[in-house]
Amino acid sequence: MKKLLICNHKMFLTYDEAIILKNKMNDINFDDINLVVCPSYLNFDVFKDYTLGAQNCFYEDKGAYTGEISCYDLNLRKIKYSIVGHSDRRKYETNEEINLKVKSLLKNSMTPILCIGETKMDKELRRTSEVLKKQLYSALDGVVLDKSQELVIAYEPVWAIGTGNNLSKEQIEDTLMYLRKLLDLKEIHNYKLLYGGSVNKSNINFILNDIVDGYLLGNASINDDELKYITKCIK
Ligand code: 13P
Secondary structure, eight states: OOOOEEEEOOOOOHHHHHHHHHHHTTSSSSSSSSEEEOGGGGGGGGGGGGGGSSSOBBSSSSSSSSTBBBHHHHTTTTOEEESOHHHHHHHTTHHHHHHHHHHHHHHHHHHEEEEEEEOOHHHHTOOHHHHHHHHHHHTOOOOHHHHHHHEEEEEEEEGGGSSOOOHHHHHHHHHHHHHHHHHHHHTTOEEEEESSSSSTTTTTHHHTTTOOOEEEESSSOOOHHHHHHHHHHHH
């Protein structure tokens, strides 16, 4: 199966910088992977040749919610994915809100890219399994997938994001096996499991693993050299 590669541009690129990146990406062959680009809302049009994802969304369809963008509206604009629960945002939202966003995405024919991951402190206190279970189950509370619906779940240890630290292949494998078990128990079968957190060209060959359905990139996704190399490795 083709690997899924999700590029989270965060707030890294201005419009002009996005155009420069897109021009360089034109030289990369993405044929044998499934690429999803999550630019800032202002840069969607620059990357319209690719499958697009939002970096965030809101669960109400319409209303007086200044500054928010609804799943309803994203779907009308043919945006098929949205990140939800990213650690950059978890500090501003509750598990209940994340759950509402997951449900709204599914209701609006979109695929949630649900991010979960432990902090450095969770890891030091050896409560990673408990934290992941809580984040996963609270986000999926009351979620029943029909045959046409899919989830993407990205395991991103917070301490690995943007730090250059990353897990070993074995640690990724163990955690993803654990997540598969948790999903099985909830009878959720239609999903892809990704790994994210400082994935780059110097470590991709060490963490490549059949158990991983794909990768969620941050910094490496705005560097065409990194992107080209990673794409070649995961084909
Ligand atoms: P980095 O690849 O920069 O560590 O970011 C990962 C991430 O947060 C993707 O969502």
